[in-house]
Amino acid sequence: MSDLPSRVHITEEGPREGFQFEKGEIPTARKIELIDALSTTGIGQIQVVSFVHPKAVPQMADAEAVVAGIAPREGVEFIGLWLNVRGLERAMATGKLHLEGSIALTASETFLVRNQKRTFADNLAQQREMAAAYKTAGIPITRGSVMAAFGCNFEGRIPVERVVSQVGDILAVAEEQEERITLLNLSDTMGWATPRGIREVVGAVRERYPELEMSLHLHDTRGMGIANACAGLEMGVAHFDACVGGLGGCPFAGNRAAAGNVCTEDLVFLCRDLGIETGIDLDALIEVAALAEDIVGHPLPGSVKSGGALTSWYA
Secondary structure: OOOOOOEOEEEEOHHHHHHHOOOOOOOHHHHHHHHHHHOOOOOOEEEEEEEOOOOOOHHHOOHHHHHHHOOOOOOOEEEEEEOOHHHHHHHHHHOOOOOOEEEEEEOOHHHHHHHHOOOHHHHHHHHHHHHHHHHHHOOOEEEEEEEOOOOEOOOEOOOHHHHHHHHHHHHHHHHHOOOOOOEEEEEOOOOOOOHHHHHHHHHHHHHHOOOOEEEEEOEOOOOOHHHHHHHHHHOOOOEEEEEHHHOOOOOOOOOOOOOOEOEHHHHHHHHHHOOOEOOOOHHHHHHHHHHHHHHHOOOOOOOHHHHOOOHHHHO
8 A cells, every 4th residue: 555645635525516416405504504514624625516507406506695605714615616607607706716727528428418418529629618718717727527437327337548538638628728737536427436447547547647646536326435435545546525424426327326425524534544644523524424414304325424433442
């Protein structure tokens, strides 16, 4: 495990990806309550909303109101998600979000069509439009992402070569605007990844583009979430997306079975055991996981919140 990072950076996505998967309406005030609670745990970055059409994702219809109600906290970045220039404009108009340009491609064209009604060519053109918008707005383009990087419910396993090729396209789009991608997110959008797949894809991208920092977005669809995170850690990955309590999923996966992002408190527990710093108070986070369960009104799949953090044994 010589490639283990000394510190891991976790982006909490429960308020955005977690809530968007819930069927029942969640009051704006309760969304803000969860975000404010998360911001006290030591998490440095929280994705709070997405700026998308409310018909596509009804839970995000109150995005502006949520952002307006969040209490600022020193050391915490609040970020949002958008899929087009209109979404970016809405995010900018809030005046409260940390903004970074991201070039996002998808390794499954079938999923891309179902999710965003775009072909590969359409999406590449749209990402060039986004890159130009970032440049005009003075927003640095530092991040890239490949969705469905490990497999797809509509196409099966994704060739590793396709993922590597799309990384090249992402870098090229940024370079056209004289910008440089420094962090690449590989997303297991539909929960296909296994530890072997993590090693293969991360290894192939790293071999071709060793200058990039890597990030993983993992789901626990088949119980592989924390095992995949461990495989990523062993490959030196130091950035992860996660959801408190194991909230989340992808509503466009075709069978609603990509439920459960890798659980934040389970990931923090793993990092603590491996001697990796996160800066997150695990016991405080477990309390927030209980709050998340209360808000959604049903049990969440995270393990550590139920089994215990064993904090006294790590003192």
